[in-house]
Amino acid sequence: MTFRQDRHAAPSSDYPLLGELPLARTGVDRGCERRMDDAWLPSLMHDDGTRLLLLSQGRAPVRDGALVLSGPADVPPGSQLVYLGRSAGHEIVLAVVQEAPELPGADWLGLRDVAAGLSALDAGLFVEAVAIANWHAHHTHCPRCGSPTDIVHSGWVRVCPRDASQHFPRTDPAIIVAITDDQDRLLLGANAQWGGRRYSTLAGFVEPGESLEEAVVREVGEEAGIRVASTRYAGSQPWPFPCSLMLGFTAQAESTAVVPDGEEIIDLRWFTREELGRDIVEGTIGVPSGVSISSALIEHWYGGPLPEPRHLEN
Missing domain, CATH: 3.90.79.10 (Nucleoside Triphosphate Pyrophosphohydrolase)
Known part of the structure; x- marks a missing residue:
């Protein structure tokens, strides 16, 4: 099951000197208040209307110049999930997968390969997905005590079970x-x-x-x-x-x-x-x-x- 989303750019205004840059576009409401509920993300995986962006080694599926989004049933078990936001009435979730599955007509491409040609929504989703996936990959343990951390807040916070310290994505x-x-x-x-x-x-x-x-x-x-x-x-x-x-x-x-x-x-x-x-x-x-x-x-x-x-x- 795959989806194609509308390729409408977000309304734009008042750009600085360089104008709108390829990786600085978005069309998604990240929903910070929604993702704080730890029951939110699991509930989305039981909704057939949820769309998922699969990411494997920094690459995502692209077909006809657009990201290919999948349904919950297409996500391999054990995939790392992060809530990305809402667009056009659909909730969108990142699924980091170990191996890229076959998707008809899709090529698995990196962000730098395709970002300039993507819609604002697709570019924003891809950048968000790569950034948060990289943070999780490199920050698996508590910097204070070295304990493995637990993922909370729909993938946007890691908590140390030993000292209860919270750790947030870095930029x-x-x-x-x-x-x-x-x-x-x-x-x-x-x-x-x-x-x-x-x-x-x-x-x-x-x-x-x-x-x-x-x-x-x-x-x-x-x-x-x-x-x-x-x-x-x-x-x-x-x-x-x-x-x-x-x-x-x-x-x-x-x-x-x-x-x-x-x-x-x-x-x-x-x-x-x-x-x-x-x-x-x-x-x-x-x-x-x-x-x-x-x-x-x-x-x-x-x-x-x-x-x-x-x-x-x-």
Whole structure:
């Protein structure tokens, strides 16, 4: 038994600089007040109208550009369940399964593979599902005493049976910033993990007791050796790989004598639009693509979609 849901985007208004980002869309009412009743989730599994999103190793079933939702009878025994919310009169539950079952006409795909083409409802469900599943996978024991924790509140809280401490899903805030100079060139850096050919905007996690603006200044100083000013918030989106919230900014460099830190960032370059477009087309460098907020920041500065490498155009 499978379902197809309506693909209507949620009403939109007042977007920041980057507009609506692929992973920052939703069409579901998460129902925080409903999920606090521990009888709520079990009751949904006895309702044939409940729809379930199956997730296996971070992948979900997709057919014809939409998530495939199943009924309670299709969920394998022993699956981990989490209440996701309500949409169009249907309650939606995540079921984390060990092995992906065969679903006619469906492909099991990852969030980054399909998010840009999904409806707001589907994108929001997929992001929520991946994020909460990752939290459960990495936080199975009490950080205070090491005891295995019990899952309560429809999958949104874990409780230690030994000391009764409650543990909630975590989100790690990280800033990411598009830096320009007085000639409107864009600064991009090559991360050591990418082998030196892929260039991106600079980013880093927010430290305890630090504002977002302070994190921008500190991270740029650490990674590029320059100071920035005129910091402006540009937009945000979840990045559940495993549990980040990316907060995008633009900023103006006070100097151009950049020095990579040599550990995380091994090269830094100032690009004009012509230089960046040419290097991408010729395959000299790679840049972020798809649903990343880095790609959105770069394309906002560039003035539109980035060109494809020449070998992809042929």
